[in-house]
Every structure is written in structure tokens, then in C-alpha cells.
Amino acid sequence: MLGLERVTKAYSSRRGTVHALRDICLKIERGSFVTITGPSGSGKTTLLLTIGGLIRPTSGRVEFHGTDLCTLSERHLAAYRNQKIGFVLQSFNLIPYLSAYENTMVPMSLRNGATNNHEQKAKALLDRLGLADRMDHLPRELSVGQQQRVAIARALGNDPEVILADEPTGNLDPTLSAEILSILRDLNEKDGRTVIMVTHSPEAARMGRHHVRLVDGCCVEADGVAATR
Amino acid sequence: MRLRTLLWKELWLRKSRMMSGLLAITLGIAVIVGIQSVTAVSERAVKIKLDNLGANILVLPQAASVDDYYTADIDAPTFPEDYVERVATSMLPGVDNLSPKLTRRVKVGDVPVILTGILPANELASKPIWQSAGLAGAELAAACGPSPEVNKGRSFVDEKLQRKAIDSLAPGELLVGSVVGQRLNLKDGSKVVIQGREFTTARVLPETGTIDDDRIYAHLHVVQDLLGTGSQVSAIEIMGCCSAISDGLLGKLRNILPDTRITTIGQIVNTQIETNRLMAKVSLILLVIIFLVGAISIANYMWANVEERRREIGTLLTLGATRGSVYRLFLAKATILGLLGGIGGYLLGTFSALVLGPQLAGLAVEPVPVYLAWSLLFAVAIALLGSWYPTYRATRLDPASILQEF
Ligand SMILES: Nc1ncnc2c1ncn2[C@@H]1O[C@H](COP(=O)(O)OP(=O)(O)O)[C@@H](O)[C@H]1O
Numbered sequence: 010m011l012g013l014e015r016v017t018k019a020y021s022s023r024r025g026t027v028h029a030l031r032d033i034c035l036k037i038e039r040g041s042f043v044t045i046t047g048p049s050g051s052g053k054t055t056l057l058l059t060i061g062g063l064i065r066p067t068s069g070r071v072e073f074h075g076t077d078l079c080t081l082s083e084r085h086l087a088a089y090r091n092q093k094i095g096f097v098l099q100s101f102n103l104i105p106y107l108s109a110y111e112n113t114m115v116p117m118s119l120r121n122g123a124t125n126n127h128e129q130k131a132k133a134l135l136d137r138l139g140l141a142d143r144m145d146h147l148p149r150e151l152s153v154g155q156q157q158r159v160a161i162a163r164a165l166g167n168d169p170e171v172i173l174a175d176e177p178t179g180n181l182d183p184t185l186s187a188e189i190l191s192i193l194r195d196l197n198e199k200d201g202r203t204v205i206m207v208t209h210s211p212e213a214a215r216m217g218r219h220h221v222r223l224v225d226g227c228c229v230e231a232d233g234v235a236a237t238r
Numbered sequence: 239m240r241l242r243t244l245l246w247k248e249l250w251l252r253k254s255r256m257m258s259g260l261l262a263i264t265l266g267i268a269v270i271v272g273i274q275s276v277t278a279v280s281e282r283a284v285k286i287k288l289d290n291l292g293a294n295i296l297v298l299p300q301a302a303s304v305d306d307y308y309t310a311d312i313d314a315p316t317f318p319e320d321y322v323e324r325v326a327t328s329m330l331p332g333v334d335n336l337s338p339k340l341t342r343r344v345k346v347g348d349v350p351v352i353l354t355g356i357l358p359a360n361e362l363a364s365k366p367i368w369q370s371a372g373l374a375g376a377e378l379a380a381a382c383g384p385s386p387e388v389n390k391g392r393s394f395v396d397e398k399l400q401r402k403a404i405d406s407l408a409p410g411e412l413l414v415g416s417v418v419g420q421r422l423n424l425k426d427g428s429k430v431v432i433q434g435r436e437f438t439t440a441r442v443l444p445e446t447g448t449i450d451d452d453r454i455y456a457h458l459h460v461v462q463d464l465l466g467t468g469s470q471v472s473a474i475e476i477m478g479c480c481s482a483i484s485d486g487l488l489g490k491l492r493n494i495l496p497d498t499r500i501t502t503i504g505q506i507v508n509t510q511i512e513t514n515r516l517m518a519k520v521s522l523i524l525l526v527i528i529f530l531v532g533a534i535s536i537a538n539y540m541w542a543n544v545e546e547r548r549r550e551i552g553t554l555l556t557l558g559a560t561r562g563s564v565y566r567l568f569l570a571k572a573t574i575l576g577l578l579g580g581i582g583g584y585l586l587g588t589f590s591a592l593v594l595g596p597q598l599a600g601l602a603v604e605p606v607p608v609y610l611a612w613s614l615l616f617a618v619a620i621a622l623l624g625s626w627y628p629t630y631r632a633t634r635l636d637p638a639s640i641l642q643e644f
């Protein structure tokens with residue numbers, strides 16, 4: 010279970026302070042599918058990265074199964090990102106000099122301890138995503154749809170409980186978008202993972218059983234995930 | 239897969255870019271090794287020339303003046319020949335080519351000449367006590383300059399300058415200075431009678447323009463016998479390593495031989511010390527310049543590399559890498575580049591010195607294996623120094639802001 014309690018994030022720079030998130034309160038049950046929408050600059054990415062432990066909020070609490078992420082050390086926060094969260098980003102961010110297969114293994118190799126079975130797990134994941142015949146290709150030798158599927162396979166490397174997707178279809182045409190969205194639905198419905206997805210597209214937004222809308226850093230709609238104050 | 243796999247893959251798949259960074263270190267090290275190899279040889283060459291200026295320390299009897307050494311009066315004071323062994327067995331560092339001399343004015347027919355008894359080099363070496371001292375001498379030669387073989391092998395022999403290297407001299411033989419030779423009309427092989435004893439002229443020495451031209455050299459023990467002085471000498475000439483002289487060699491000698499006068503031949507020592515200082519300074523300046531150039535060029539490469547990989551760093555942090563592991567990844571890369579550059583630079587530098595040394599400077603250069611260790615150390619230090627800051631900056635980056643940039 011994920012809980013956000015009065016989360017505020019302010020970016021301070023020489024040009025002044027930007028309030029990217031103001032007083033966000035959410036309660037997301039395990040296994041939910043939540044979509045986040047809002048105009049550009051409304052704080053969607055900031056919200057997602059805050060949940061993922063990449064941004065420490067200026068004030069407020071982010072709780073994962075009762076643990077406040079702010080209290081975790083850098084090392085534990087890294088382990089949280091590595092094992093509990095799978096990130097799928099708009100621009101894929103595959104490592105350019107690694108093959109699809111090796112990219113999929115990166116989160117596994119960042120995990121302390123367990124070093125076995127990486128190859129088998131990576132093969133199984135790429136197989137599941139229909140990339141069995143593209144394993145040894147470098148990212149630049151893959152189509153955008155294939156690259157996004159490699160990114161999803163990589164996000165699943167350590168079998169995370171939560172998938173955080175930031176506009177995963179933003180760079181894809183409608184057919185490919187539908188393909189990626191159905192993969193994400195599978196991850197939610199078949200695997201029972203929590204999926205939180207930022208999107209611009211209304212159809213994609215309709216996929217979520219729960220819905221959050223941000224405007225100017227404020228949560229103006231929190232259908233089914235509103236926390237009772 | 240391990241995280242370090244990333245390192246190898248990146249180096250391998252971006253070979254061409256890696257090569258430019260590697261080239262910077264390699265060339266830097268190559269220049270250092272090349273210059274150092276040539277400098278080492280030319281330093282030795284200069285030292286050989288300097289040492290050929292002759293002995294630079296004189297041990298004289300307490301009562302003698304330096305004038306006595308040159309004029310060689312009949313009653314000039316003397317001291318026991320054993321003093322030579324005292325110095326030799328003391329194993330003082332920086333002492334080489336001890337040469338005892340006994341000098342007296344004598345007449346050959348009506349012509350006054352200076353007769354000097356010397357011990358040829360081969361007899362010094364053949365005495366057991368000298369052999370043990372010779373060990374120290376070998377080390378000294380390495381630290382301090384030439385052995386006669388090195389000297390000959392490198393064709394630095396200069397007849398006029400070579401006062402010390404008289405390798406062998408039989409009891410019945412003489413070496414004759416050029417002026418005396420002319421006056422007595424002597425040739426190689428001529429017979430000469432001195433104080434009733436017949437000698438053969440082994441060689442008439444080339445003209446030097448010094449007092450030596452008026453001298454006749456004979457074996458020390460023969461001269462002692464002839465003049466009835468017993469086992470006495472009038473001087474010991476010593477070639478002291480000039481750095482040892484600056485470190486107080488004279489004082490140490492005075493402790494061993496308290497009842498003697500020990501002086502340096504000032505001009506020679508000063509020239510030697512000055513020249514050595516100058517060479518050391520030039521080498522140091524070159525080293526500093528090259529260190530800076532090397533560090534800057536590798537820093538430049540690593541900086542560009544880190545900048546180019548910001549997004550990758552952000553991705554790794556997102557996927558659960560700690561800052562420490564990213565830091566280690568980049569520093570490991572720098573170390574590898576340093577090691578490769580060190581080896582490559584050593585090989586390239588040595589090879590260039592071997593090829594160019596003889597052609598450009600007329601010096602036969604030899605590979606110096608110790609430089610390999612120095613090259614590795616130096617290159618890794620440069621690479622780490624150049625990479626440390628960009629890597630530090632990269633790991634300080636906020637992964638969120640990197641990801642939001644794109
Ligand atoms: N690293 C940053 N430094 C300063 N301001 C930032 C930073 N990241 C985002 N912002 C600002 O915070 C606001 C929200 O950004 P973001 O979360 O990226 O919005 P969205 O994803 O909805 O477009 C924007 O006004 C943006 O300019």
C-alpha cells in the first residue's frame with residue numbers, strides 16, 4: 010500500500026521558487042491501476058518520481074507499506090527503487106551500448122546478493138514481451154515499440170510490486186500505444202502489480218480504475234484514491 | 239551479469255571515442271618516457287665527461303700545501319700507503335677511483351723531470367681487499383657515473399681528458415709526458431735509465447698542456463723502491479661523486495684520515511655540481527609540464543564522457559544504483575585507461591627513444607624497465623586525478639532533474 014500525506018515539493022532556484030506539488034494526499038491500494046492526467050507542467054512527473062523515491066518531498070510523507078521513504082538512507086532508498094519499483098519512462102532510457110538482453114539484466118545486476126539466474130529471467134521476460142528474436146540487438150537496432158517493450162522487460166527485472174509509467178505511449182503511434190497499454194493492463198490484471206501511469210491520452214486515462222488529475226501542483230480530482238484527511 | 243560488465247561493454251562499443259582519451263594518456267606518458275630515457279643517457283654522458291676532468295678530491299699530508307703536490311720537492315712530506323686501504327675498507331658511499339701517488343723531482347741525464355709513481359687500475363682491482371670495495375664501487379658507478387667499459391662502449395673517450403684511466407703498467411715500464419718525451423727524444427719502446435735502473439717507454443702520452451706533460455709515470459712500488467721512501471705516498475687522488483661531496487663526503491674522509499689535509503679541486507667540483515643541478519631542474523620542469531598536459535587532456539575526455547552519459551547515470555540511479563557504485567564505475571574506467579595508457583606510453587616512448595636517440599642525439603639509448611612501473615603509477619594517477627571531479631559532479635546530479643531534461 011502506498012500513502013501520500015500532504016506531500017509538497019518546491020523547486021528553489023535563483024529565479025524563484027516553483028511549487029510543483031501542493032498538499033497532495035493519496036491512498037493507493039496494492040493492485041490498483043491509477044492514471045494521472047493534467048496539463049503540461051502541472052507536476053505529474055514530479056509526483057511519479059516522488060512515489061518512486063527519486064525525489065524527496067519538501068514536506069509531507071510518502072509511505073510504502075507503513076515505512077516513510079524520507080526516513081530511509083540513500084542505500085535503502087536505492088534498494089527500494091531497485092526491488093519494489095519498476096520505472097517505464099517516455100524516452101525509454103535504454104543504455105545504448107547494451108543489447109536488449111543486457112539492458113533487461115541491469116536492475117538484477119544492481120541488486121545486492123543474488124547473482125544467479127539473470128540470464129534465464131531476462132530471456133523469460135523478453136520472451137513474454139515478444140522479443141525472443143531481438144535479444145542481442147542494440148537499442149538503435151530496434152523500433153521504438155520494441156525499445157519500449159525492452160524498457161518494460163527491464164522494469165520487471167526484479168519482479169517489482171509497483172510499476173511507475175511516465176507517458177509510456179507519448180512517443181508511439183496509436184497501434185503501438187494500444188500494444189503497450191495492453192501489456193501494462195496485463196501486468197496489473199494478471200500479475201496483480203500496482204500500476205501508476207501518467208498519460209495525456211483520454212483513452213489511456215480511461216483504462217485506469219482510479220484517476221488523479223493535477224492542475225498547477227494541486228490534486229483537483231482523486232477518484233477512488235483520495236485519502237481521508 | 240555484474241555491474242562491471244557495463245564498463246567493458248562501454249569501452250568496447252565506444253572504442254573510437256575511448257581511443258582518443260587513451261591516446262592523450264599514451265602520448266603524454268610516451269613523451270615522458272622518451273625524454274627520460276634520452277635524458278638518462280645524456281646525463282650519464284655528461285657525467286662521464288665531467289668525471290674525465292679527473293680526480294676532484296686530494297688527500298695530502300698534514301704539513302703539505304697544494305703547491306707541494308704540483309712542485310714535488312724532494313723533501314715534500316709523505317704518509318703511509320695503507321691510508322688507501324683505510325678509505326677503501328670504510329665503504330664510504332660516493333668514493334671512486336682511489337689513486338695513490340708518490341711524486342719526486344729526479345734527473346734523467348741532465349734533464350730534470352717529475353717522476354710520479356702510480357698504481358695502474360688493474361692492480362687496484364686485483365687486491366682482494368679492493369675487490370670487496372669494488373662492489374661498493376659498482377653501485378657507485380651506477381649512481382654516479384661511468385665505469386671504464388661503459389665509457390669506451392659509448393665512444394666518449396677523450397684522450398686529452400683521460401688522466402685517470404691507466405689500466406696496466408708493468409714494473410719495468412714508463413709512461414712519458416709529451417714535453418719530457420720531446421726533450422729526451424723518446425719514442426714508444428725507447429730505453430731510459432733513471433737513478434741507475436733501466437726502464438722501457440711503454441707510451442709517450444699526448445700533449446695535455448698541463449704539468450703532466452713534464453711527468454714520467456712509473457709503477458708506484460718501483461718508485462718507492464727507487465727513492466727509498468718505503469711504503470709512503472705523497473697524495474691520494476679520489477674521484478668523489480659530486481652529490482656525495484655536497485652531502486659532506488670531505489668531513490667523513492677527514493674522520494677516517496685525521497692526520498691529513500683533504501681538499502677539493504674547486505673548479506672541477508663546482509662545474510660538476512652546477513651541471514647536475516641544471517639537469518635535475520630541466521627534468522623536473524618537463525615532468526611538471528607533461529603531468530599537467532596529461533591530466534588536462536584526460537580530464538577533458540572524462541568530462542565529455544560523463545556529460546555524454548548523464549542520462550545513463552540518471553537511468554542507473556533510477557534503476558537502483560547507489561551513487562557510490564556509479565562513482566566506482568567511472569573511477570574503475572579511469573584506472574583501466576590509466577593502465578592501458580601507461581603500458582602503451584611506456585612501449586611507445588621507449589621505442590621512439592631507441593629509434594630517435596641515435597639518429598638525433600647520437601646517443602645509444604637502452605630501455606629502462608623501471609620506467610614501466612613509473613609509467614603505470616603515473617598514468618593511473620593522472621587518469622584518476624582528471625576523472626575525479628567530473629565523476630564527482632555526475633554522481634551529485636539529481637537523477638530526477640536529469641530524467642526531466644529529456
Ligand atoms: N529540477 C527542477 N528544477 C526546477 N523546477 C522544476 C524541476 N523539475 C520540474 N520543475 C518544475 O516543476 C513543475 C512541474 O514539473 P513536472 O513534474 O515535470 O510537470 P509535468 O510532468 O506535469 O509536465 C514545472 O513547472 C517545472 O518547470
Ligand SMILES: [Mg+2]
Nearest residue numbers: 053054055175
Ligand atoms: Mg512530465
